[in-house]
Amino acid sequence: MPYSLYRHVKHCHHDKTGRPHHHTRRGGVSVESNKSGTREIKVVRRVLDVNEKMAEANRHLFARHRVFVLNVMSSPGSGKTATLVKTLERLMPEVPSAVIVGDICTTNDADRLAVTGAPVVQINTDEFGGDCHLVANAIENAADTLDLDAIDLLIVENVGNLVCPAEFDIGEDARAVILSVTEGEDKPLKYPLMFRECDVALLNKIDLLPFLTYDKAAAIANIRQIHPDMPIFETSATAEQGLEEWVAWIKHQVKKKIG
């Protein structure tokens, strides 16, 4: 966060007046006032409390139907959809799965994922003002259209973006981040929240390494610097490399939750 750009503001402006102020209780809220007529009313609420409550409700819903939910995030073009197509090919039918895919526009990703035979629900966030991330409410609505008792795994392919989706709980059990070797090695350092919040990382497109000047060791070291004990899988969706360990990781997580 570029806090250096931000002027630090003292939060108790009453101090500036030098006047005494008194505290009263009115209407169940703590009120602080001074003679200038300005009163401070304590709120103490999480700004995203509505989303967090909905995410919690989603979590209960998925627990009741014994579904493991994996939130997959990355920047645009890192290979989320390609990876998920190859992943679902390996999981199905052993692990019955469904996908919720978020994009600002188009149903292209849903069309690609549908080939795997998994039910796919597309969310286009332009209905909600072109949001750059999925919120819990959108997941609830999408999940409504799925037969949750028929699946063990729900994969949510979030909107391509390394910043915003990390901030919004959608009621998932685990979060995965995909970083591709055509992006900078320092992405984990630039987007620490995403790499801190995720439980597993994929380093994708490794088949391209011979053609790039990419420092793979540096990329992995940067991920480790932000999230030291996070599992990292080196994969290529198109060349179908390294996918077995990743798929095994998912199977293990699903089994851990639903038995």
Added chain:
Amino acid sequence: MHEMGIAMEIVRIAIESIPAEIDSCRVERVNLRIGKLSAVVPDSLKFCFEVAAKDTPVEGAALAIEEIPVLAMCKACGHEWTITGPVFTCSQCDSGKIEVISGRELDIKSIEINEED
């Protein structure tokens, strides 16, 4: 990019927090606590807040942001320290098993209102 959604929530909560017995007032300031690990850009949030607050009792209110440092505790040696750069290993024993104690806040602490007669 998601600051508009956050700004709209701030306006909603600020309006909800005005005590019911007050007929007419102006919110002069909204005091926020934002952890340094949150993916919120203050300048962008302030811009969106201005837009979201338009034609509400919160219009024109200042947005005061108290930044909360990223505090971590090492699960291996118990050391507590403030994380200032993108390194999440223990500054004492180098263990990677750490717990982030603060820095993810995105809270409204209070609002300051001026009653209109």
